[in-house]
Amino acid sequence: MATTLRHRSTDIVTLEEGERIADKCVPGDIALVQEDGGWWTHFIGDDGSVESYDEAYPTYNQALWAAKAAAEYTSSTED
Numbered sequence: 624m625a626t627t628l629r630h631r632s633t634d635i636v637t638l639e640e641g642e643r644i645a646d647k648c649v650p651g652d653i654a655l656v657q658e659d660g661g662w663w664t665h666f667i668g669d670d671g672s673v674e675s676y677d678e679a680y681p682t683y684n685q686a687l688w689a690a691k692a693a694a695e696y697t698s699s700t701e702d
Contacts, residue, residue: 628687633694635687644673653690655683662686666693 625647636648637655644654644665654665654673661679664686667676668674680686 630691630694631697633690633697635690636696637683637687645671653693655686655690657683664689664693 624639625642628637634648634652634657636652638644638647639659644656644667648654648667650667650671651670652667654667656663656665657680661681662683662685663675663679665673665675668687677687680689
């Protein structure tokens with residue numbers, strides 16, 4: 624079952640194995656997905672598109688901190 628952490632005005636959604644971004648996330652969310660031995664940070668666009676960093680983070684905590692930093696940046700540009 625996916626878990627959601629709200630940071631600033633952004634939902635950071637951690638998906639479990641087998642869960643799909645399209646089923647659990649909405650535009651503006653950041654999805655954390657474990658694949659191929661790493662944690663991927665995916666950003667959901669207004670049109671439902673998904674963009675990701677070039678590399679996975681080795682740990683969940685590193686991916687989470689990156690997602691929180693992105694949420695900080697996003698919330699500061701919305702004013």
